Amino acid sequence: MLTSKRLILAHFWLAFIVFGAALVLGAWQMFVRSPLNAWHFNPEFYYRSVTAHGSAMGYVFPTLIAMGFGYAITEASFEKALIGRRWAWTGFFLVAVGAVVAMIPVSLGLASVLYTFYPPMVGNPFYYIGVVMVVVGSWIWVALMVINFVIWKRENPGKPVPLAMYANVAGCLLWGWTAVGAALEILFLILPVALGFKSTIDAGLARVFFSWSLHAIVYFWLIPTYIAYYTIFPRAIGGRLYSDAMARISFILFVVVAMPIGVHHLFADPQVGAGFKFMHSVFTGLVALPTLLTVFTICASAEIASRLRGGRGAFGWIGALPWSNPIMLATALSLVMLGFGGAGGLINMSYQLDATVHNTQWITGHFHLIFGGAIVIMYFAIAYDLWPHLTDRALDSFGLMRTQLWLWFIGMIVTTFPWHYVGILGMPRRMAYYDYANPAISPQAFSVTMSAIGGFILLLSGLLFLLVLIRGQFGARGEAGAYRFAVPLHMPARIPVALNSFGLWLALMVGLTVVNYGFPIAQLMALNETSVPAVYVGAGR
Amino acid sequence: MSDQPLFSPRNPWFGISVGVTAAIAVLSAVAGLIWLPLAQPNLKLASVWDAICSAAGVPRAAVQEAAVKPDFKTSNVVMTSEMLTKVDQVSIGRGATLAQRCAICHGPQGVSDAHSPNLAGQFAAVTYKELNDFKTGARVSVVMSPFAAAMSDQDMKDVAAYYAYLPRVPSNNLDTGRAAPAVVVTGAPLRNIPPCGSCHGDIDNKAGSPWLGGQSAVYIKAQLEAFASGTRRNDISQQMRNIARQMTAEEIDQVAHYYEAQP
Numbered sequence: 001m002l003t004s005k006r007l008i009l010a011h012f013w014l015a016f017i018v019f020g021a022a023l024v025l026g027a028w029q030m031f032v033r034s035p036l037n038a039w040h041f042n043p044e045f046y047y048r049s050v051t052a053h054g055s056a057m058g059y060v061f062p063t064l065i066a067m068g069f070g071y072a073i074t075e076a077s078f079e080k081a082l083i084g085r086r087w088a089w090t091g092f093f094l095v096a097v098g099a100v101v102a103m104i105p106v107s108l109g110l111a112s113v114l115y116t117f118y119p120p121m122v123g124n125p126f127y128y129i130g131v132v133m134v135v136v137g138s139w140i141w142v143a144l145m146v147i148n149f150v151i152w153k154r155e156n157p158g159k160p161v162p163l164a165m166y167a168n169v170a171g172c173l174l175w176g177w178t179a180v181g182a183a184l185e186i187l188f189l190i191l192p193v194a195l196g197f198k199s200t201i202d203a204g205l206a207r208v209f210f211s212w213s214l215h216a217i218v219y220f221w222l223i224p225t226y227i228a229y230y231t232i233f234p235r236a237i238g239g240r241l242y243s244d245a246m247a248r249i250s251f252i253l254f255v256v257v258a259m260p261i262g263v264h265h266l267f268a269d270p271q272v273g274a275g276f277k278f279m280h281s282v283f284t285g286l287v288a289l290p291t292l293l294t295v296f297t298i299c300a301s302a303e304i305a306s307r308l309r310g311g312r313g314a315f316g317w318i319g320a321l322p323w324s325n326p327i328m329l330a331t332a333l334s335l336v337m338l339g340f341g342g343a344g345g346l347i348n349m350s351y352q353l354d355a356t357v358h359n360t361q362w363i364t365g366h367f368h369l370i371f372g373g374a375i376v377i378m379y380f381a382i383a384y385d386l387w388p389h390l391t392d393r394a395l396d397s398f399g400l401m402r403t404q405l406w407l408w409f410i411g412m413i414v415t416t417f418p419w420h421y422v423g424i425l426g427m428p429r430r431m432a433y434y435d436y437a438n439p440a441i442s443p444q445a446f447s448v449t450m451s452a453i454g455g456f457i458l459l460l461s462g463l464l465f466l467l468v469l470i471r472g473q474f475g476a477r478g479e480a481g482a483y484r485f486a487v488p489l490h491m492p493a494r495i496p497v498a499l500n501s502f503g504l505w506l507a508l509m510v511g512l513t514v515v516n517y518g519f520p521i522a523q524l525m526a527l528n529e530t531s532v533p534a535v536y537v538g539a540g541r
Numbered sequence: 542m543s544d545q546p547l548f549s550p551r552n553p554w555f556g557i558s559v560g561v562t563a564a565i566a567v568l569s570a571v572a573g574l575i576w577l578p579l580a581q582p583n584l585k586l587a588s589v590w591d592a593i594c595s596a597a598g599v600p601r602a603a604v605q606e607a608a609v610k611p612d613f614k615t616s617n618v619v620m621t622s623e624m625l626t627k628v629d630q631v632s633i634g635r636g637a638t639l640a641q642r643c644a645i646c647h648g649p650q651g652v653s654d655a656h657s658p659n660l661a662g663q664f665a666a667v668t669y670k671e672l673n674d675f676k677t678g679a680r681v682s683v684v685m686s687p688f689a690a691a692m693s694d695q696d697m698k699d700v701a702a703y704y705a706y707l708p709r710v711p712s713n714n715l716d717t718g719r720a721a722p723a724v725v726v727t728g729a730p731l732r733n734i735p736p737c738g739s740c741h742g743d744i745d746n747k748a749g750s751p752w753l754g755g756q757s758a759v760y761i762k763a764q765l766e767a768f769a770s771g772t773r774r775n776d777i778s779q780q781m782r783n784i785a786r787q788m789t790a791e792e793i794d795q796v797a798h799y800y801e802a803q804p
Contacts, residue, residue, distance in 0.1 A: 041726075042726070042738075042743075042744055043726070043727065043736065043739070043744060044739075044744045044745060196623075199621050199622065199623050200621075256558075256562065271598070272598055273595070273596050273597040273598025273599070274573070274577070274578070274595075274596050274598070275570070275573040275574035275577070275578065275593070275595075275596025275597055275598075276573070276596075276597065276598065277573075278569065278572065278573030278574075278577060278596075279566070279569045279570055279573045279574075282565065282569035282572075282573075283565070283569070286565070431730065432727075433727040433728070433730065433736075434730065435727070435729065435730060435731055438731045440731055441731065496545070496552075496554055497545040497546075497547050497552070497554075498547060498552065498554035498555065498558070499554075501547060503547050503548065504547055504548065504554065504555060504558060504559075505558075507548075508558065508559065508562050511562075512562065512566065515566050515570075516566075519597055520597075520598065523597070523598065523599065527600070533619075533620070533621045533622065533748070534621075534622060535622065535747065535748070536622045537745065538745060
């Protein structure tokens with residue numbers, strides 16, 4: 001029962017508008033640094049664009065999706081109106097205004113620091129203030145989700161919290177704790193320098209704080225996708241979820257181990273000891289566990305649906321799946337990209353293997369495949385699934401949806417596979433210009449060109465996606481009925497308290513943070529003379 | 542269910558999850574902080590405690606050997622982005638008086654045709670650093686060194702402030718339509734040459750990099766050649782020497798004439 005339709009729709013629309021704009025920038029970036037472009041222009045525009053693309057795609061777009069989807073889950077799974085709708089609007093406007101505040105200095109070239117900030121580069125303070133506003137807006141959502149969760153539990157003693165909401169709150173708590181790292185970095189290290197109170201910055205400590213956020217933010221982006229796997233996909237294809245408990249354990253594992261692993265982004269940084277890098281590497285490996293559990297459960301759920309439809313044989317059931325259903329297609333394509341991206345991720349998490357790809361285009365290829373591919377394609381699926389319930393209009397351009405999803409998949413593969421490859425050849429990331437005429441790197445020219453073409457396929461797919469949604473806003477009126485989530489094969493009547501609450505898992509998350517981050521942070525804070533002069537970006541223009 | 546205690550040894554979920562998490566943490570800590578560092582003979586660790594400190598990243602005192610000192614003087618100026626950016630009218634006034642002795646080469650308005658640097662509108666930190674380097678001997682010039690030797694730190698700051706205050710004047714060879722050479726816009730990544738413009742103003746300005754627009758081409762060329770040959774070495778951390786050494790004679794020529802034609 002969705003009652004806050006305008007609120008949810010506002011989140012989704014703003015998210016997809018931001019996504020569309022950032023997608024145009026992304027395609028342009030792929031083009032300008034490829035051999036297709038006769039290179040002669042100000043490279044600063046490239047870094048400006050990368051900053052805007054990263055900030056929009058990393059901070060604004062997925063946050064709005066998680067927030068909007070979170071509100072929808074609350075109302076649909078609890079079957080009652082959201083508590084705190086006004087606060088939810090406040091959060092929405094904070095994110096929207098924060099995005100504008102951050103983007104103005106970026107578009108003026110006063111904050112081309114890339115979305116990962118990279119101290120000692122320091123940009124205009126309004127960029128950071130805008131990012132903080134986005135985060136604070138999302139924290140309002142975190143608080144609302146927890147409040148709704150707690151009140152529902154109090155009103156329904158002894159009942160299991162619906163899986164979708166349990167997973168949603170898991171994502172909230174993970175984000176709430178994860179965002180603390182970047183918030184500490186901005187508030188205590190970057191902003192005093194950006195505002196001119198200090199002229200030096202402890203870049204090493206700042207990077208450690210950022211790594212606290214940088215990796216788990218990916219799992220925050222991932223949670224809506226996994227919720228869609230577990231609670232939308234089985235229902236959409238006419239089946240049942242294989243195991244409710246397995247789903248809860250997967251989300252719990254994300255809460256516990258997704259965060260204290262960020263130092264694998266700092267394998268090449270000197271300010272963290274090798275022992276802690278190893279410990280973070282071990283825990284990064286553990287994050288493969290919930291993903292493997294998920295792949296198993298989702299494939300089992302698909303098999304249940306297929307056999308209910310008459311699918312037979314050891315593999316024959318795959319053909320009997322409803323492939324014309326966009327949710328089926330999106331989930332399958334998502335899992336394929338998750339497989340390749342996950343395999344690449346296991347290479348990045350290894351201290352030794354990472355040395356061969358660190359700071360190369362492999363890394364950018366990797367996170368585009370995982371986030372842009374596996375995760376975002378399920379954001380499309382979520383929108384397709386929710387849209388009729390939000391607009392009370394039919395969304396029936398199924399052919400267009402399938403074309404869009406296939407184009408996204410093909411575009412992402414064509415973009416990221418050569419991108420990985422040139423990384424192995426040693427092509428560095430974060431550069432505006434490559435001299436492909438030079439024999440040392442001319443073998444990379446073909447692959448980079450392919451990537452750029454893939455970028456344009458993605459742009460086309462993104463435009464089709466927006467077209468489908470816009471058509472949905474003008475479709476035939478019709479009541480979509482109550483929004484429902486997938487039913488598990490065995491509906492849990494009683495579940496262990498640990499699988500219905502978060503106290504234990506939060507304690508483990510904070511505990512592991514202290515174990516894995518406590519000493520490196522304390523040591524860097526205690527050491528003297530670790531600060532370096534800030535490099536103000538754009539100050540000289 | 543809800544009355545079942547969560548944080549209790551009687552709850553198997555509690556015992557197992559805490560136990561497994563702690564076991565993984567302890568095992569990875571033992572492997573990462575003790576076993577792996579001890580397995581590396583080149584670390585030359587004396588004890589387990591040594592291994593833990595090393596793997597935890599505790600800084601160790603550097604080996605006390607006499608550092609190799611260069612056989613020439615290096616610049617002792619520490620550049621920061623804010624250095625000498627605050628305008629001080631008294632300082633400018635003093636600088637104007639002091640600068641009268643500079644006018645014969647650098648022009649009464651900080652601009653001249655003598656192929657000496659045009660100082661009008663130059664960043665104060667840049668002029669200050671060069672004066673300071675002339676005084677300490679990090680940069681040597683038969684003309685400038687004697688002038689700088691007699692100047693106090695405040696004198697140098699004042700002169701720098703005065704020249705920063707003067708408006709920039711384009712050279713007689715101004716040609717804004719002139720296309721920028723590739724090395725100015727893109728650098729040459731494979732030769733480790735960053736774009737000139739990323740520090741010298743077209744794209745961004747970095748602390749300590751002079752404004753080059755309107756400078757004499759003869760002067761720019763002479764300085765790049767001096768950096769390349771090593772006769773000038775007051776650039777901090779060899780920033781310019783590393784670049785100039787990689788530049789071709791043609792590129793040096795192009796850059797010198799390009800910047801002379803800029804405002």
